Amino acid sequence: MTDHLNQQSRSDCAALDAADPLAHLREQFDLPEGVNYLDGNSLGVLPAATAARVQAVVKHEWGTGLIRSWNDAGWINLPQRVGDKIGRLIGAGPGEVLAADSTSLNLYKVLSAAIDLARGQDPSRKVIVSERSNFPTDLYIAQSLAQQHGMTLELVQAHEVDARLQARDVAVLMLTQVNYRSGRMFDMAAVTEAAHAAGTLTIWDLAHSAGAVPVDLTGAKADFAIGCGYKYLNGGPGAPAFVWVNPAHVNRGSQPLSGWLGHAAPFRFDTGYTPAAGITRYQCGTPSAMTMAALECGVDTLLAAEPLGGMRALRAKSLALSELFIAQVRERLAHHPLSLATPEDTAVRGSQVSLGCPEGGYAVMQALIARGVIGDFRAGDGTAAEPDLLRFGFTPLYTRFVDVHDAVTALVQVLDSGEWREARFNQKAAVT
Structure with missing residues (x-):
């Protein structure tokens, strides 16, 4: 200093x-x-805008508009609309980010999809690698999926990641870009490049980086990303999370939480599931209009900085x-x-x-x-x-x-x- x-x-x-x-x-x-x-x-x-916005959703859109507000107020498109705004903060293109569900649920979706893609290319890859001090919910979700797929979750120190990839048995590398305890930040582009060179897919948790540090998912050629809406995005306690999938992967494989709003035609009410094209297939259940409205207000506070750099x-x-x-x-x-x-x-x-x-x-x-x-x-x-x-x-x-x-x-x-x-x-x- x-x-x-x-x-x-x-x-x-x-x-x-x-x-x-x-x-x-x-x-x-x-x-x-x-x-x-x-x-x-x-x-x-x-x-400052959140209370009035949520009140408008409750009193007018719900109270007066009732079920018509799914169309008239655009409730049905909130996951995509708010997702596009988040995308501007994390280096994602229009239509690539979905605001939905929780961080844990979104991680379950993308880790499942990544395992399917990786094992489909090379069935011998049976290891998920993460950082030992990663946030516990990420590790718990990975433990669950490793058990379901007959795989192993290995935890390493941050400085051991590159060396561990060299064994070429790693299917997925799952990291949080900014460590919740220490604040240490991975070089996303460099780590992703090393993972790809070893034939490994990457998942990035952006809970402590979205809205806090510049993120460029597209430039880094990341594979999957998820993140939190209630920290630096100012979406309120329990705010919806978000999910991003590289366009090269988004229509390949499947995510396991095949809820009705991830269907290609949800209001056709088919008994069989056909996934929607693009990131919408990563949606599961009905979005909450109130919490989505609050999250949008929070994201807007960050977008207000765009004219200033x-x-x-x-x-x-x-x-x-x-x-x-x-x-x-x-x-x-x-x-x-x-x-x-x-x-x-x-x-x-x-x-x-x-x-x-x-x-x-x-x-x-x-x-x-x-x-x-x-x-x-x-x-x-x-x-x-x-x-x-x-x-x-x-x-x-x-x-x-x-x-x-x-x-x-x-x-x-x-x-x-x-x-x-x-x-x-x-x-x-x-x-x-």
Whole structure:
């Protein structure tokens, strides 16, 4: 870190905010007074437009339009319409992305399809490879499918991926582009190229990258991708997820959740299933008009940055925020045994910073939250190699440079005072 970043005062940070060409994008959100929100990597902030939009769906489209709104209000096309907007953020073409279901369900669909395609080309490939610290739901879905298909799920460290592919028995490589714990980011294009050279298909989970970092699925020649709608896409708790399949694969193979809206002619009500052409075959059940409307509002907050440089401009601000945070932690908290779990190299860093906390990590975060600074906590295994983590997300749409300064100030106060040791901060809730 540079001395310049280390020496930033709060007034210096306020000056950075005043000069920020993206600063007005914060006005798109309803931010609670007195809250410094650094947890958009878990749940995005409420867009100001969402409440009125959802109310319009409930009171007018549903309340007045009733069933006519499937046509008149375009409910039936929401998965494709919202999917196209998400596609603009992840390097996908029109008609290639579908907003539907949950991340877990979409992963089940694409992993099933990828296994069928890979095994169809080479039945000897019986291994699914993923990163050991991948998000658990991805691993659970992969475990289930490995059992169903008589395959093996192997977990490796991030630096072991390339070497593991060389055995040429891997059917599918399933990775999350930005690791949820550390914020480490894979080079999607390079990893995909290596996988293809080894005859392996790729699945990318974009839960911590869509809306946070520039993504180019088409340029990377990825095979399949899924992602979350409620983190950086600001779609609200439990928002629909999304799914993308490379056009070269989308009409090949099949996905197992062959629900009626994935049918080529759902209102023909055939007793036999004929998949729709293109990404629509990855749709399963009826979309929720309310949650789709909320997700569309969230995605629109990101698209509002397009005239200002879009994801590249947001990425530049995100890195500036995280660089400032790391520098301030090092300068102002050097007397506390915190460690940096997030990469120094900005090229492989997502939009978060995770700090290893060797003692009382959960309580420290609860004490911060009591002071109005909301990050989150992820438990480690109790070793120096995997300590408890304090996670701080930097969402450039609404996070300011003064927020970074104030968050570090609060962390200094919590640790210097030892208040985190109080019993009230050590009572674990159901959601940590």
